Amino acid sequence: MDYFKQDLTSLHELLVKKEISVTELVKETFATIKQRDQKLAAFLTLNEQTALEQAALLDQNGVDPENILAGIPLAIKDNIVTKDLRTTAASKILENFQPIYNATVMDKLAVKQVITVGKTNLDEFAMGGSTENSAFKITKNAWDQTKVPGGSSGGSAAAVASGEVIGALGSDTGGSIRQPAAFNGIVGVKPTYGRVSRFGLIAFASSMDQIGPLTRTVKDNALILNAISGVDPHDATSSTQSVPDFAAGLDGDIKGMRIAVPKEYLGKGIAADVREAIQNAINTFEKLGASVAEVSLPHSKYGVPVYYIIASSEASSNLQRFDGIRYGYRAQDVKNLEDVYVKSRSKAFGDEVKRRIMLGTFSLSAGTYDAFFKKAAQVRTLICRDFAKVYRDYDLILGPTAPTTAFGIGEDIDDPVTMYMNDILTIPVNLAGLPGMSLPAGFSNGLPVGLQLIANQFDEQTLYRAGYAFEQATDFHKQVPAIGGQN
Known part of the structure; x- marks a missing residue:
């Protein structure tokens, strides 16, 4: 099955008309994964036997013509809990963890008869922007295997971009869906905070984590978000807001849409080729009938330090549960209970996770709480107000997803500050709980450039309308990496 020539709609038609069986589709998907993943290393665990059993059952009962996701193979980021299917969060501390329950998103996909083909690699506990922090393997970029795929959802992004699967789920705490989507030239959406349940998502920073879809087209992305929202x-933080049909009304008409471009998003630090691609995107939106104007988000420059204080503080609290007692890795050479805690965590957590636990614990300690955590929370409020002010006059905010295209494997791994700054354009969206989309907007030296669109809370429909119009007016989404058969 060549996923580069199909989308969810055409694939569904093939299954309904029985031009291809679900079993054939699943078998071909695994064959492609086994072939391409030797170069990519996108998957940590495959679910072949169960997937084929589910496929056979669907073929026996027939694919529901009204259910567009029935029989569709999807990949799942390995920090989303899957019953009876190994879930590691790419950490040694959960190396052999077999969950006894499903994340809510998995139950929702099961209702839609989606077939889970496997679990994808990530930065350990979703902490990183390159998928180099996994305890098990380094995933490669679909376009150039000497480059990183971005992170932390790098495995999911590379699997979709390379045509191993038609779609995948990721999670986004500070850009972890959108940045890898940009680096791999696909569509990635971080929904509004609360739009999708976090129950069963292994927590990093509870006030910012969100699950979202990665796909090759905007409409496919909307169809998957339909299935997992609500x-x-x-999950007490999930929203009671009604869920519209995100895929409805995608007609390419955005005449009169008001788009804001923050001057901070195209300033110092943005690579010239990225800036040029975004300027071309702005011109495309204007040709489509949208009005574009410059605005300011003055507090966005504080986004990175605010994020790393708040997210690390929440992580230091959330990761207390990994103590070597209840589940996961336990050190053997211990003499007492304190030894169990200290040695289990010291041996099983990676350097980046330890770094963030230490930073978070420091920020929350009695002597530094007011100076760091409280101050960061106050600046977060100012960042939220900046966005709210813009949305009084505009429908969307536009800018680059990342300041550069994908960087080389090993290039920034020893420089955490440079690595953290890669998320400077995506982090404010999580701090404000807004929905954001990255979609392909061009190429530089053969590597994709990502365009980021940001909408007001619970206005994913505007995001998809604008993204679809841009996609139809360009052909970047039709480009295929060499690993998929062309360039």
């Missing part, structure tokens, strides 16, 4: 009694 209130969940297991």
